[in-house]
Amino acid sequence: MKLAVNTNNYxxxxxxxxxxxxxxxxNGQRMLAGLSTYSYYVxxxxxxxxxxxxxxxTGRWRPQNDIRDFIRVVADSYDFATNNDTEVTSIKxxxxxxxxxxxxxxxxxxxxxxxxxAIGFATLSQQDKEEAxxxxxxxxxxxxxxxxxEQQLEHAHQHVGMLSAEVQVQRLNEYAETVRDGEVCCxxxxxxxxxxxxxxxxxxxxxxxxxxxxxxxxxxxxxxxVDGLIGTVKYYDNYVDSNNKGQEVLKVEHVWVVDGVExxxxxxxxxxxxxxxSWVDDNAEYHANTKVSPKLYDTSKKKNDEGVxxxxxxxxxxxxxxxxxxxLNETSPDQDxxxxxxxxxxxxxxxxxxxxxxxxxxxxxxxxxxxxxxxWLDALLGxxxxxxxxxxxxxxxKTIREYVIDKLKGLV
Numbered sequence: 001m002k003l004a005v006n007t008n009n010y011x012x013x014x015x016x017x018x019x020x021x022x023x024x025x026x027n028g029q030r031m032l033a034g035l036s037t038y039s040y041y042v043x044x045x046x047x048x049x050x051x052x053x054x055x056x057x058t059g060r061w062r063p064q065n066d067i068r069d070f071i072r073v074v075a076d077s078y079d080f081a082t083n084n085d086t087e088v089t090s091i092k093x094x095x096x097x098x099x100x101x102x103x104x105x106x107x108x109x110x111x112x113x114x115x116x117x118a119i120g121f122a123t124l125s126q127q128d129k130e131e132a133x134x135x136x137x138x139x140x141x142x143x144x145x146x147x148x149x150e151q152q153l154e155h156a157h158q159h160v161g162m163l164s165a166e167v168q169v170q171r172l173n174e175y176a177e178t179v180r181d182g183e184v185c186c187x188x189x190x191x192x193x194x195x196x197x198x199x200x201x202x203x204x205x206x207x208x209x210x211x212x213x214x215x216x217x218x219x220x221x222x223x224x225x226v227d228g229l230i231g232t233v234k235y236y237d238n239y240v241d242s243n244n245k246g247q248e249v250l251k252v253e254h255v256w257v258v259d260g261v262e263x264x265x266x267x268x269x270x271x272x273x274x275x276x277x278s279w280v281d282d283n284a285e286y287h288a289n290t291k292v293s294p295k296l297y298d299t300s301k302k303k304n305d306e307g308v309x310x311x312x313x314x315x316x317x318x319x320x321x322x323x324x325x326x327x328l329n330e331t332s333p334d335q336d337x338x339x340x341x342x343x344x345x346x347x348x349x350x351x352x353x354x355x356x357x358x359x360x361x362x363x364x365x366x367x368x369x370x371x372x373x374x375x376w377l378d379a380l381l382g383x384x385x386x387x388x389x390x391x392x393x394x395x396x397x398k399t400i401r402e403y404v405i406d407k408l409k410g411l412v
Contacts, residue, residue, distance in 0.1 A: 001103075001111040003093055004074045004085040073103065076114070091115060091124070091131040113137035140288075218249065224317065227265040227410035228310030229256050251278045251286065265410030266311055267360025269303045272296050304358070311357050318407045321389055325400060329382035345374050356408060368404050377401035 072085075080087050091112045098108040116124065116132045121142045124132060133143040134155045143152055212218065219239030223231040232253050238246030253276045258268040277291040297303045323338040325331075332338035346353055349371075355362030371377060377400050386396040391412060395403065406412045 001094075001107065001114070002074050002076055002078055002087055002089045003097070004072050004078060004080065004083075004087060073097070089115060091128040091135070095131050109135050109137065219246070221245070224313050226407075226412055227258075227268070228312075228314040228317075229258075229270070230254050230313070248280050250280065252276070253278070264360055266314055266356075266408065267307075267410075270297045270306045270310075307360060308357060311360055314408065314410060315353070315357065318404065321407070322400070322404070324388060325381055325385040325403070326376065326379075328385040328388060329379055331376045331379045331400075341374065341376055345371070345377075348373070360410075364408060365405055368401060368408070371401075377404070 074085075078085070094103060094108055094111050094115075097103045098105060103111070112132055112135045116128075116137050121129065121132065121138045129138075129142075130146055132138045133146050133152075136143075136156065147155070216237075218235040218237055220233060220235055221239075222233045225231050232251060234248055234252075235250040236246045236248050240246065255274045255276075256270060257272045258265075258270050260268075262268045273295045275293045275295070277293075278286040279289070281287045297306060319342060322342055323332075323335060326338035326341065327333075327335065332341065345368075349364060349367040352362055352364035352367045356364040368377070379400050380397055381391070381395050381400060381403060383393075383396040386393065389395075395412075403412065
């Protein structure tokens, strides 16, 4: 959307028209030297005649909304040369037309965003920079050069107020960029982070797998440490595979404090955890507003439950990695054979595995270390498996037996 004025038919002095954007026109000053029978004037007050404002040649006062007689809204592809028009597009003038009821709010914002993107924030006039910042169509870094966080928060609430109650619910959920970067973060009205588009309630308080809207499903990708503790979890929309993850909407980071005495990492008791949730905004950046949730593991039950979970993670990763190792180092010809080898040894040492799951200790380390039936345990990992699993190069010449023991201990 652009703004056009026909200088042949309406305006004798284009520079005067443009002056509305720089704020140089005072009440009573002639805005346009019209070629028709009227002279038009501008006032800061709409619908009420200031005492010092002259009337036109017919004795009638022409208020500011007569700007509409001169300025037309045209498409971006409009051919100004062929139509003898001059482009007078600016964010400030577009805001003026919106205030006069010529342009709808969402059209104003879309136009301002397109204009800012096209010419760049640094190229805007000072007034247009201010308007672009108030409309949230530029980055937080640019807005910070003009307004404090408190001022930006007030601007954000003004935007919510510009929308009808019906549109607030419908469009702010669907149209998250209306309040960009989350200045009204975590309220039920303003949906400013991507995840908030997918939930019915406060996006900071929901279960990210079961609390989403009907038909919405996010894919969770967990990064688990060698000790079985969850590190970073990311949630994606439109996830296909590891090479095409779609759009990230949420990151959850975990920081753990564990017992410093126990020598086996997998057996260490968890003392506390801090979980930090970060939401991705419509600029594809993590928003500054986060939710931090500390947790103390101050009972034996809490410590034991977390211990079981983390060792379940270790066993799951061990199973997956062993199948990969057995195939890559050609100990097994296929996945079925590799899985069969694992089932046999885990069934053989089921009691040790069970105790390990509960405590991180027990006979399992000696069971694996002394086993003489599973000859594949003495096969070397090989460089291919070592590289695929991201292990230190020294592991290429170590045995599978050594890997299983260190993996169960939470060392690799």
